[in-house]
Amino acid sequence: HVSFPYARNPPDKLLGGLLPDGLDERSCRSRYESSMYSRNPARRPSPHLIAKLRRHEELQRRCGPNTDAYSRAVQHLRAGKSVDSPECKYVVSISYRGLGNRILAAASAFLYAVLTDRVLLVDPSNEMDELFCEPFPGTTWLLPRRDFPLASYTNFSIDTAESYGNMLKNKVLSADVPLPAFVYLHLDHDYGDEDKMFFCDDDQRLLSNVQWLVMRTDMYTVPGLFLVTAFQEELDMLFPERDAVFHHLARYLFHPTNHVWGLVTRYYRAYLSRAELRLGVQVRNFDPWTLESPVVLRQITSCLWKEKLLPEVLDTEERSMPLMPGGSTRTTAVLVTSLRSWYYERIKGLYWDRATATGEDVSVHQPSHEGQQQYGKKSHDDRAWAEMYLLSLCDVLVTSGWSTFGYVAQGIGGMTPWVLHKPTNVTSPPEPPCFRDMSMEPCFHAPHVYDCKLKRGADTGKMLPHVRNCEDVSWGLKLV
Numbered sequence: 474h475v476s477f478p479y480a481r482n483p484p485d486k487l488l489g490g491l492l493p494d495g496l497d498e499r500s501c502r503s504r505y506e507s508s509m510y511s512r513n514p515a516r517r518p519s520p521h522l523i524a525k526l527r528r529h530e531e532l533q534r535r536c537g538p539n540t541d542a543y544s545r546a547v548q549h550l551r552a553g554k555s556v557d558s559p560e561c562k563y564v565v566s567i568s569y570r571g572l573g574n575r576i577l578a579a580a581s582a583f584l585y586a587v588l589t590d591r592v593l594l595v596d597p598s599n600e601m602d603e604l605f606c607e608p609f610p611g612t613t614w615l616l617p618r619r620d621f622p623l624a625s626y627t628n629f630s631i632d633t634a635e636s637y638g639n640m641l642k643n644k645v646l647s648a649d650v651p652l653p654a655f656v657y658l659h660l661d662h663d664y665g666d667e668d669k670m671f672f673c674d675d676d677q678r679l680l681s682n683v684q685w686l687v688m689r690t691d692m693y694t695v696p697g698l699f700l701v702t703a704f705q706e707e708l709d710m711l712f713p714e715r716d717a718v719f720h721h722l723a724r725y726l727f728h729p730t731n732h733v734w735g736l737v738t739r740y741y742r743a744y745l746s747r748a749e750l751r752l753g754v755q756v757r758n759f760d761p762w763t764l765e766s767p768v769v770l771r772q773i774t775s776c777l778w779k780e781k782l783l784p785e786v787l788d789t790e791e792r793s794m795p796l797m798p799g800g801s802t803r804t805t806a807v808l809v810t811s812l813r814s815w816y817y818e819r820i821k822g823l824y825w826d827r828a829t830a831t832g833e834d835v836s837v838h839q840p841s842h843e844g845q846q847q848y849g850k851k852s853h854d855d856r857a858w859a860e861m862y863l864l865s866l867c868d869v870l871v872t873s874g875w876s877t878f879g880y881v882a883q884g885i886g887g888m889t890p891w892v893l894h895k896p897t898n899v900t901s902p903p904e905p906p907c908f909r910d911m912s913m914e915p916c917f918h919a920p921h922v923y924d925c926k927l928k929r930g931a932d933t934g935k936m937l938p939h940v941r942n943c944e945d946v947s948w949g950l951k952l953v
């Protein structure tokens with residue numbers, strides 16, 4: 474394929490029917506070009522998922538912003554009036570925290586919207602309106618902030634009186650009184666036991682009649698939805714492969730805008746395309762002592778060598794048989810992403826200073842080193858998104874446990890990563906340094922631990938064979 478030099482497979486513009494046809498190609502090049510860059514075989518979406526997405530797009534068009542139905546729904550909300558059987562129902566997803574968190578939150582809200590026949594509206598805060606193309610044809614997924622009656626929705630918190638948890642606590646919700654016009658779903662990492670009742674069947678039945686839901690989460694709550702009995706049959710049909718739920722959701726929803734796609738493709742062509750193997754290494758340092766730590770460096774190299782992801786370096790400078798220029802057996806490009814350049818410099822130095830045991834040449838690259846996490850700075854998020862995407866285009870991936878940044882990359886790329894344990898000991902690396910994950914799915918960091926039927930505490934990681942505790946966050950849940 475001369476015109477598609479990077480793909481192993483014939484390009485598949487609509488990703489096996491996952492994407493709708495007929496969207497303008499020039500205004501969002503990534504949507505149709507991504508299959509030309511990706512070398513990993515993508516999972517096939519089920520026919521049921523494809524049909525459901527087409528019906529959902531129709532719902533988004535019929536009820537979304539700039540329709541009569543939307544105006545009526547906004548009027549009800551402004552009047553604080555609940556309606557008996559609303560013609561259109563909505564879930565607004567608040568966008569906050571890091572980009573990885575925001576992507577997981579929007580994907581979770583979308584699946585919830587699909588399962589409950591609600592229109593998804595994404596809060597445009599924090600560049601959500603500039604990083605991604607519109608996913609639904611003929612309408613917008615962005616909440617029109619200016620006319621939205623809940624003016625301070627971005628400040629909703631665990632203390633908001635209209636949160637589901639607080640309404641349960643204060644006993645203001647019941648089947649006998651009229652429902653409120655909206656409910657705020659506080660599904661954030663700090664949520665309380667009452668908020669967590671969201672993941673129970675009875676509570677879903679009550680919420681199903683509320684016209685407007687506003688959701689705040691910084692997590693991938695999808696494994697929690699798999700525990701709601703009422704959703705299970707539909708979820709089984711939508712996702713016969715349960716380890717590919719986020720893979721499909723992310724490839725359907727999140728397409729980099731042209732500017733970000735330019736960052737991705739120029740970098741890929743210049744630094745990665747010619748290598749025979751691309752290894753992505755995502756280094757996320759949560760504790761200050763890990764920012765420039767020889768112990769963590771040792772953890773990374775011992776993971777790479779032990780798992781044979783990179784050739785080891787020799788103690789001597791030269792291998793016994795010097796290679797002629799161009800005589801290398803194979804080349805590997807390592808893409809490091811990190812907020813600092815320290816680890817990148819060290820790994821690059823290792824492979825420059827010493828020869829590899831196999832004679833393989835290893836080049837090491839890092840697109841940016843932004844220093845620290847920043848909020849609300851445009852180029853910062855563009856780069857973060859471009860780097861997540863570049864990681865997803867690698868052939869093999871090593872991620873940092875606990876990081877949503879890595880979860881997004883592995884999901885879009887369809888790769889089960891090797892995961893670096895979160896370092897805890899200042900003097901010696903964790904042993905083993907990394908583990909092969911159970912699946913490419915993100916981990917739901919703070920799930921409920923409650924049996925809704927028995928109404929008592931329970932280990933939600935033991936209820937279903939395909940919803941298990943995560944290896945990086947032991948109390949978290951993930952689909953396998």
Ligand code: GDP
Pocket residue numbers: 570571572573574575756757810811812841843845846847853854856857858860875876877878879
């Ligand atoms: P998490 O905190 O690791 O779960 O990931 P998030 O994406 O939610 O938040 C971290 C934020 O820090 C990102 O959104 C970026 O803004 C920034 N960041 C972290 N690691 C990197 C990196 O490797 N490259 C770039 N460009 N930014 C990063």
